[in-house]
Amino acid sequence: MTLVAIGINHKTASVALREKVAFGPDILSDALRSLAAQTRTGEAVIVSTCNRTELYTNQVESEQLIHWLSQFHNLDEEELRSCLYMHTGQKAVQHLLRVSAGLDSLVLGEPQILGQIKKAFFDAREVGTIAHTLDRLFQHTFKVAKQIRTETEIGASAVSVAFAAVNLAKHIFDDLSRSRVMLVGAGETVELVARHLSEQGATDLIVANRTLARAEGMAAEFNGQAITLPQIPEHLHECDIVISSTASPLPILGKGMVENALKKRRQQAMLLVDIAVPRDIESEVADLENAYLYTVDDLQGIVQKNMKNRLQAAEQAELIAQQQSQEFVQWLRGLDSVATIKSFRTQSEELKRAALARALERLEQGADPEAVLNELANKLTNRLIHAPTQALSKAARQGDLDSLDLLRSALGINDN
Template sequence: MTLVAIGINHKTASVSLREKVAFGPDILGDALKSLAAQTRTGEAVIVSTCNRTELYTNQVGSDRLIGWLSQFHNLDEAELRQCIYLHTDQKAVQHLLRVSAGLDSLVLGEPQILGQIKKAFFDAREMGTIAHTLDRLFQHTFKVAKRIRTETEIGASAVSVAFAAVNLAKHIFDDLSKSRVMLVGAGETIELVARHLGEQGAGEIVVANRTLARAQGMAQEFGADAITLPQIPEYLPQCDIVISSTASPLPILGKGMVENALKKRRQQAMLLVDIAVPRDIETEVGDLENAYLYTVDDLQGIVQKNMANRLEAAEQAELIAQEQSLEFVNWLRGLDSVATIKQYRQQSEGLKRAAMERAIERLEQGADAEAVLNELANKLTNKLIHAPTQALSKAARSGDLDSLELLRSALGINDN
């Protein structure tokens, strides 16, 4: 049994190195086949995301894996070794369980990594680099990750401002699929908001930005409409939720603009979330009836509280990961014992068969039956006890009382 996991991640390597070690879709298939060829079992899984690249294999030395990784990407092996982490057997299992549960992620408890690991597994299975051991390992991983999500609060709380904004909208508008959302800005934060909205099944989305081209680029990715900032008053009355994050030095949504929109909405409630610094939405908007304004400070308070909750949940998740890694390794050790027992039985059967053939041959030659039986019993007994006798003698000579006692127990020897 030698499960091996090696990799680099956001904690051990720079972005530039992570880019060099990544496996894109165009090379993943060839890489899996090449990596599997390095092992005795032909098993390999490659997990490659923006924050990590990891190799999971069976029955191969770590030096060989590192050498393969550096050669495949044409990298300096010494430089790569400075950033690589290595885990074997139970530690490898525990690492995979931690990664799948989001315990090793840049954002603690983030759920996307599990989907990425599932894809890595399915890609490997499609390429034929999954056999019994890794199949069982990854199926076990998916089950444990689900258990951690169910039994702990590791993923229940928003720990980024973007996620907190969407979570807030979901609490106020129970069904986001029936809500129309306006996103003001087209930077990284708004892009992240759009992704979270998509995951929560948000209905119509409109992206407003200073430059239409940038808004259109984001809108195309998320199936949204694109408008410019001067068009906001026209579209605002149709929106239930507004989330804004721009680099504008002056507010973009004023009290008068929102007030007019609310009148056209017949005072139907509107949620406005301002996560920009400086602020995009005038403070006075919060004074309007049916306008519910939240700022980045409000969300930061939520994030800090939720992060504390996640840290507490992470402690529970770590215990589950440790316990379940041991359970898997015990199963794997059981496989080893089954294989050993099978081999021992085959060996004993071979000795018996050889002795029987010799006995039958002598009987056919007219030898005395009693003499043949005595010879059969003596030779078979001597051959069967030869290896245990040597092991007992070696343990006794070296004073290894623990091994001696184990051998006595295995051979059924007692003092009675």
Template structure:
């Protein structure tokens, strides 16, 4: 048996090619079934995301990487040169290490991102449903899940914010130790604000308000996060209620001015307010930062946090790599032991066959009236000769070749020189 990974990702292929090589949920089961019929493929898992498509295969002695590559090319009707130039492959222990690195987010576009682990688990479950997992890949993927958990537990790979949305919420957590008691006003309803809302929901903030130019988009967001909605014109009325304001719109001019914030602070009886402006051009007038009870941060401030956190993740990635090498070696020890299990089984089968053959001959001799002592002596002699024949030949050949290493291995295996 051998392990193979064949794939493309954001480092090797364009978005256009990744789209063509992707396996959507509607075609993945059929693809797995077809892949399992490829010569030499014993087990298979297909991991397909927006940034990568990878085939994980366990091959028998007939299996070859070229056969798997040809299947992928044929399935997606791809030009051979176009695919081959972007394709990478890993075998054996490098295949094991690669899966573990992917599961831990070390091979992702955003270092340490956790979403990939969920996507790998989905691929694993899909393979289970199709029946393309048996023993080796199942154990490898389970091992990778435990490695990812260990890396998250023992390192800071996922602790630092490396997206603007996450950084904005992390900043709020620094200033308000308990976000569960805060009220948040989100200005805008685009993708970034949606991500901010998702992170805030995970922090169990007490209240989320969403202000947007069009109410329809804000209402879609509000339904998912149980938020209140308002128009941009209503912001002055609700601003005094907000402990945190996070704004990201496409407005060419500021939406929140110094005077608006000053009035809100007075209404709040000078209770501090945090404003995070992640829009370009800015949504909040920079003069707001002049107010004593207003704390204004811009996208540039967040970028500094992100860069610091990326460095922290890189340091954590070094720790993660060491964990992965340790876990890879453990898995490979188990994988290599499978070969010895087969050899032991075959050796026992062979020895039992010799025993049964000679025992049958001895019983037949006894039934014909042969002397029992003579028969038992003949049984012992013939059984011994047959069992030591092959090892004796190996010892003799190693002696002729002067191969001291083989002689030492045979001596240890046969228990020679051990008193």
């Protein structure tokens, strides 16, 4: 059996092309059925995210898949081919394991891709394009991804400024569900911070932004409260954590504003994380007692250190992926050997039944039993050794000593 994986990702194709090759929910079911029809086993899984589109199939030629993909999306085949990668057999298995573990992601070790691959598998199973081989492959993949997360530090360290800010808050306050957080700004970075906060259990959010409508949109998504920037002094004392990232050319939170908030808090500690350039929070805030100010430079240092840790963990993860891909291919080859042995036994049994039926027929006709037995033994022997004899002769004629030795070993031929 031959597993095949083809695809494009953020390393090989532009956003424009990735958008054209994507499979949205509205076309996924039809695409899976159409793709599965190209294979001899009817198996297919399509992984489609903003950073990659990949096809996983069994018993089909890579070229056929490329042609299908270009035809399905009405794209120029040569243009598509130049951005595609193709893997077969163990390389296909190892690629899927690497992708699931975040080793092929834009952010090394990010965990979201595993959930996306699980969804792709369950979507395919619901449509009916999962059979024994791909089911075993993806179940093996989920097990290995968990093993990599457990045995390495691939996902333990923050490698983005947004994630580092949230990790810092969690380290200081431990249980974020008990903390009130103010997010200043409503751009992509703050939105990412909000998502990380939500994943870490934070539920009490205030979103402050120059435009109230934008703040309301983000606050609604995370069940928070929206305010404008001028309203910050009214609410700052309520907050344990402040994370700010705006495009303002001047600081938004000054030393006096924070000092007043701390007085209202009766000097209860406040964490302030400024990930804006230029700064949103005056540097003098760090001089205040019970105000803990971290800047983007502090977080970048954390990120760089953590990235080194992830790179070391990635080496361990790569080794696990390689070993586990070999293990899966051995299982796959075992399926082939079982099928081959079954076919060989069936064929031998048919030869035996035919020869025995002929012998019994001759005995009923009164033929000499000894002659019948000799004929049975000769015919059965000739039929059983016919194919091996041809293979031995061919290997000898071609000087293929390796095949000759293998056949001698398989047939139990001993010169002694």
